[in-house]
Amino acid sequence: MIVQRRAVSAVLAAAALLLTAGCSDDGDGGAAGGGESRAPTDSASASSPAATEEAAPAKGSAKVVRTVAEGLETPWGLAPLPDGDLLVSSRDEGTITRVDAKTGKKTELGEVPGVSPAGEGGLMGLALSPDYASDHMVYAYFTSASDNRIVRMLYDEAKPAGEQLGAPDTVFRGIPKGFVHNGGRIAFGPDKMLYAGTGESGEKGLSQDKESLGGKILRLTPEGEPAPGNPFPDSPVYSYGHRNVQGLAWDDRQRLFASEFGQDTWDELNAIKPGDNYGWPEVEGRSDDPDFHNPIAQWSTDDASPSGIAHAEGSIWMVGLRGQRLWRIPLKGTEAAAEPQAFLEGEYGRLRTVVPAGGDKLWVVTSNTDGRGDPEGTDDRILEVQVQ
Template identity: 80%
Template sequence: MIVQRRAVTAVLATAALLLTAGCSSDDGDPSGADASTSPSNTAAQSPPSGSAAEETPPAKGSVEVVRTVTTGLQSPWGLAPLPGGDLLVSSRDEATVTRVDEKTGKKTELGEVPGVSPAGEGGLLGIALSPDYASDRMVYAYFTSASDNRIVRMRYDEKRPAGEQLGAPDTVFRGIPKGVVHNGGRIAFGPDKMLYAGTGESGDTGLSQDKESLGGKILRMTPDGDPAPGNPFPDSAVYSYGHRNVQGLAWDDEQRLFAAEFGQDTWDELNAIKPGDNYGWPEAEGESDGSEFHDPLAQWSTDEASPSGIAHAEGSVWMAGLRGERLWRVPLKGTEAAADPQAFLEGEYGRLRTVVPAGGDKLWLMTSDTDGRGDAKESDDRILELRVT
């Protein structure tokens, strides 16, 4: 077993300090200067020898790019499909929410979210629709304010003029630590209709092991922002801890939760989430010999992944890589990897930020080349429709 033990590091106040210290920030150094810190062994870790997964390996997967849905998005981050098929997209730096016509690609700005303070990796990040969207028309958003990271909800009124269709934000949850880096930001409603949020430790590694802190956690709450019934710690929204920076959340067909997490400069992780478990950071990065830590089901060197969004489809978790510039497939057998992960689209579309199910064997995949770290082309950023097996 590959072991990576890490001592608690000093608080990192800025992204520049991270880079000079040789640590990769979540999305990687735009100049690529920190790539030399990655280990030479870049293979994703496979199941133990002799496992049942090896005896009956699943068929190799495939990815087909069906079409480009739209282009010209600026610093897109969150992606939420509407019931009729269109897509809502958040812009990290512009703090706007835009509706994309799924058939024509036409973009209509719904409005700007007030109170967003974009800087570094912070800004308007994840978005999600209320589980009762058909009746309440509520859009939830996770963003960085001047003082913290918080979650708000806004009513979407299509009858109002374009640019004025988002109602005033109602703050659902506040007080998540903010930083120049490691702001987390992914939100999603689970099969239980509870709201889940992936947070980062904001560069202060000590927060991850502190169960009283909201940083470096997966949070679970009611749609109104109260700690969800059945959470592992009394009167707390904390669902799991010991995370560095969680930006991917997805459930399989058995309602099991998986999460993607940025490593520092050794291992990125895909984890199967168990309520109350400790995922190791900063004491462990990747697999560990410490029985008190929950090991990842798969891990990658940071130059191969730097994962943001994940989705479940066709029996696999699909993971979007920023610095890795590829889409990973991790076939599952329960909460374990059933075979070696496979990489697709390597280097073809640049940095990949968000992937969400589009029904059946389809996925929506959104790029992230206009966020200041990618090599933006004239048509970036874009949303692609994929067919996967």
């Protein structure tokens, strides 16, 4: 059985595939809430039909208020702390750094052991435990020498800088790794379960194989077991048929959305329904096949190559790598209420991660030092962006 249980105690061929596939990914291309430990209600639930919801305004805005921090090396994941400061991961250095959200001062917590960066792999997504106030656990998704895995570590602020991360406890392992398409985004949902976006590691067939962990959205308990209420018995698989998911976000009615890299034609924003098949590699973008769940919006890979997403002010906000812009997708229920709008186009280079900063603000992380951008002297940066 492919589901690999947690550890209680503590490619070149794929690169060639990337070159021949015309991949739009990295190169070309939250906070825990209340609720029970069950799957969130279906996005088409009768208790919250889209028809009764007011649509977000067709037009919005986004402007950078300030640069929070600069001089970051290959930043990837971002996790806001309860006091407002930010934890940021370095994909290639394998470190986690604390950023003072007011002054931009950077303090390295330590290096995560076992990270094996190469290509699109390394230390990626971060998330705080739903019980962080009492357990001080930080979760991380990273590429090891053999697989992609999720670990949790104690963050001990009383220790000296550089020594504040405890030994990693592996809660989930066995996610396929590749030179490309490693997924990497993790987030705790409103149900306090751990969600992970994975990639098919360059092996397209894994996405349609429900016995594989590649090309999926996974839903786990904080201890790394298949979460109660998952659509397939004793499986962590929540949805399948994905190519490379790097964005996860919930709206204010606890409905899950995910961004997905296309290959040559269409990048996607999807409303996630438990157990549904999102089509890759049989289809890319929208299709007429009823077996596959269509995206609510799609883009040319030149215009997006999306990584992170966030929900704020009635819209999904999606950052683009190759597209070098911030997209706004206004929502009505689980549908796009109007055509997506682009902001910050080309102004800050490649954009990797976006996280709610409270109210009408977002944190946006650039990605120009990852070997595929054109870094300026102050890259990479964390930006504070005001939206509506």
